[in-house]
Structure formats: structure tokens, C-alpha cells
Amino acid sequence: MTDPLRTHIEKIVPLTDAEFEFVRSHFISKRYKKHQFLIQDGEPVPYAFFIVSGLVKLGYADAAGKQHIISFAMEDWWESDFQAFYTQTRATLTLDCLEDTEVLCLPFANYQQLRTDLRKMEHFFLEKSNGGHIAAQRRILSLLTTNAKERYEQVVQQFPTLMQRVPKTLLAAYLGVSRETLSRFTS
Amino acid sequence: MTDPLRTHIEKIVPLTDAEFEFVRSHFISKRYKKHQFLIQDGEPVPYAFFIVSGLVKLGYADAAGKQHIISFAMEDWWESDFQAFYTQTRATLTLDCLEDTEVLCLPFANYQQLRTDLRKMEHFFLEKSNGGHIAAQRRILSLLTTNAKERYEQVVQQFPTLMQRVPKTLLAAYLGVSRETLSRFTS
Numbered sequence: 198m199t200d201p202l203r204t205h206i207e208k209i210v211p212l213t214d215a216e217f218e219f220v221r222s223h224f225i226s227k228r229y230k231k232h233q234f235l236i237q238d239g240e241p242v243p244y245a246f247f248i249v250s251g252l253v254k255l256g257y258a259d260a261a262g263k264q265h266i267i268s269f270a271m272e273d274w275w276e277s278d279f280q281a282f283y284t285q286t287r288a289t290l291t292l293d294c295l296e297d298t299e300v301l302c303l304p305f306a307n308y309q310q311l312r313t314d315l316r317k318m319e320h321f322f323l324e325k326s327n328g329g330h331i332a333a334q335r336r337i338l339s340l341l342t343t344n345a346k347e348r349y350e351q352v353v354q355q356f357p358t359l360m361q362r363v364p365k366t367l368l369a370a371y372l373g374v375s376r377e378t379l380s381r382f383t384s
Numbered sequence: 385m386t387d388p389l390r391t392h393i394e395k396i397v398p399l400t401d402a403e404f405e406f407v408r409s410h411f412i413s414k415r416y417k418k419h420q421f422l423i424q425d426g427e428p429v430p431y432a433f434f435i436v437s438g439l440v441k442l443g444y445a446d447a448a449g450k451q452h453i454i455s456f457a458m459e460d461w462w463e464s465d466f467q468a469f470y471t472q473t474r475a476t477l478t479l480d481c482l483e484d485t486e487v488l489c490l491p492f493a494n495y496q497q498l499r500t501d502l503r504k505m506e507h508f509f510l511e512k513s514n515g516g517h518i519a520a521q522r523r524i525l526s527l528l529t530t531n532a533k534e535r536y537e538q539v540v541q542q543f544p545t546l547m548q549r550v551p552k553t554l555l556a557a558y559l560g561v562s563r564e565t566l567s568r569f570t571s
Contacts, residue, residue: 280518326513331467333520340527
């Protein structure tokens with residue numbers, strides 16, 4: 198079986214075996230149990246995470262302690278508190294596991310080193326960053342222009358597998374509606 | 385006076401005179417009058433725009449014809465319908481001028497060529513894209529966790545110059561409140 202990270206990168210740039218070994222050597226493999234935290238609010242953010250298997254949620258607790266869900270991410274996706282990661286400041290977000298999760302952790306220094314040492318990886322990261330930027334702009338547009346029922350229909354259409362795995366209570370929180378309101382959308 | 389594009393790029397990567405001349409040769413200079421469109425919904429998006437002077441707004445008209453404002457941008461910022469630009473599909477957004485505006489237009493083929501021909505520019509674009517991704521995530525968080533008055537205070541703090549130049553009616557639309565509600569924040 199091909200390494201999931203290699204398959205993921207080679208959707209954008211082909212790598213030789215030697216190049217992939219070099220890339221892979223910059224990552225640290227870790228496993229987390231359901232409910233464990235990958236990033237905690239107020240702590241340093243040493244890694245960007247490539248998710249090999251499992252499901253995580255990126256969240257934010259406001260001044261009143263209310264939890265907001267920014268995004269969910271599962272296998273073949275990248276996730277982090279990217280502001281804290283890129284600027285190497287402390288997390289304002291939390292990242293925790295909704296399932297047992299296996300990740301490849303990319304330390305910030307290794308991220309920079311990979312970009313310098315292997316031009317293909319700078320190209321790869323720019324393509325991924327542009328994709329992330331586009332996805333974030335779509336989410337802004339969705340928040341500005343749709344109601345919760347329309348957002349529900351959008352996410353089910355865009356991410357059918359993901360939505361089956363996310364507990365309904367969290368899906369309701371993501372959409373900004375009550376669990377009861379969500380039931381009306383799905384019935 | 386140093387070229388504004390050069391000053392902008394050199395905040396991230398230093399360029400020799402020859403390199404800057406090479407970079408600059410990939411751009412086309414254009415001037416637009418207040419109210420003119422740089423991007424129209426449904427049309428191709430040949431360019432990403434570096435704004436030399438002036439002020440533009442990126443907007444979206446929903447199915448009911450209601451106008452939503454995604455962002456404002458002024459000198460030293462980049463703007464486009466980035467989804468349409470990066471994927472070379474038709475615009476779903478509009479970009480129009482709130483002031484007479486001078487831009488440097490980067491055609492998509494030139495964007496790709498610059499990345500290939502000058503490694504410093506791939507590095508520069510990745511830094512800018514990461515910055516854009518972070519800004520978009522902050523906007524999502526702001527939309528999820530703050531009310532209109534808090535958003536008003538955030539944008540005034542983050543972009544004081546910009547907010548003085550944006551007409552109050554459009555600022556109200558950006559915040560998703562009526563003109564009357566906005567008056568209460570500012571008084």
C-alpha cells in the first residue's frame with residue numbers, strides 16, 4: 198500500500214522514492230485517542246498535522262466560555278491553528294479528537310526546511326495554501342449569505358462522509374442551531 | 385521613489401534590480417474610475433490585482449439579488465475572486481471601485497510562470513497565501529463569535545485608515561446591520 202502522505206502529495210507533485218523518504222523524515226508519527234487534545238488554547242503550536250486516519254475538530258471558546266466549531270477534518274486533510282503555527286505564537290484555538298486519530302506532525306522548523314531544501318514542496322505547500330484560502334473564503338460567503346438549513350445542505354453535499362461521522366450535537370453547534378432544529382433539517 | 389510593488393515584495397524577499405524588472409514585466413498596469421468593475425459575476429477572471437492606489441470592494445449577490453460584502457481592499461493589498469482565478473473558472477463574485485483605483489494586474493499564466501522562473505516569488509506567494517488564509521480564518525471566527533458591534537470595533541482597530549474611507553452605508557452592509565444601527569455604534 199502506498200503511504201497516504203505520498204499519495205496526498207503526489208496529487209500535486211510527483212516525487213521520486215528518495216524525495217519521498219526525505220520528505221517523510223521531516224514528520225513525526227503520533228496517535229491520539231478519542232477526546233485527546235492535539236492543540237490546547239494558550240499553549241504553543243509546534244506542529245501542522247496531516248491526518249492519516251480519524252476525525253478532529255477545530256474549536257474556539259469565546260470570552261463567555263461558549264464553544265464554537267470552526268471546522269472538522271479527517272484523513273487526507275491538514276489541520277492546525279494555522280495563525281499560531283505560521284507565526285509561532287500561542288494557540289487561540291483547540292484541536293481535539295472525535296475518533297481515535299493517527300497523524301503525521303510537521304514541526305515548524307521542518308516545514309521551513311522542507312520548503313528551502315525541496316522546491317517541489319514549496320510548490321506543493323503553495324497549492325495547498327491556495328486551496329485552504331479558497332475553502333475559507335467559501336465558508337465566509339456561506340456564513341454571510343445562507344441560513345442554517347442551507348448551510349446544512351451545503352456541507353452534506355460537499356462532505357457526505359464527514360457528515361455521517363460527526364455527532365449530531367456537534368454538527369448542530371457547527372451550523373449554529375439547536376439539536377432540535379437540526380432534527381427538522383434531517384427528517 | 386521605490387516602486388510600491390517592489391516595496392511590498394521586499395517586505396518578504398529581497399530582490400536585485402534585475403529580478404524586480406523581471407517580476408514587474410509580468411504585470412500589466414491599469415487604471416479604473418470609481419464605480420467601474422474589475423471583476424463581474426459570471427465573467428472570466430484573468431487577473432489577480434495588486435492595488436497601487438485606491439479602494440475596491442469584493443461582493444456577492446445572492447439568489448434573491450441581495451448584495452453581500454466579503455471584503456474591502458486598498459493600496460498594498462491583493463484582491464481577486466481567488467477561487468475563480470486559481471481554478472480559472474468564471475467569477476461568482478464582483479470586484480468594483482469605491483475610489484479611482486490604480487492596479488497592477490497579474491495574468492494567471494504569468495503567475496504560474498513567475499513561480500516557476502523565480503524561486504523567490506514562489507516563496508513570496510506562499511507567504512502571502514498563508515497570510516490570506518489566516519486572515520480568512522480570523523474573519524470566520526469573527527462571524528461565528530461576535531455580534532455586529534464587536535465586529536465594528538474589531539475592524540476599526542485592525543484597519544483604521546480603511547474604515548475612514550469606506551462609505552457608512554457599505555460599512556453597515558459589511559457588518560450586516562442597518563445604517564441606523566451603525567450610527568449607534570459610532571456615536
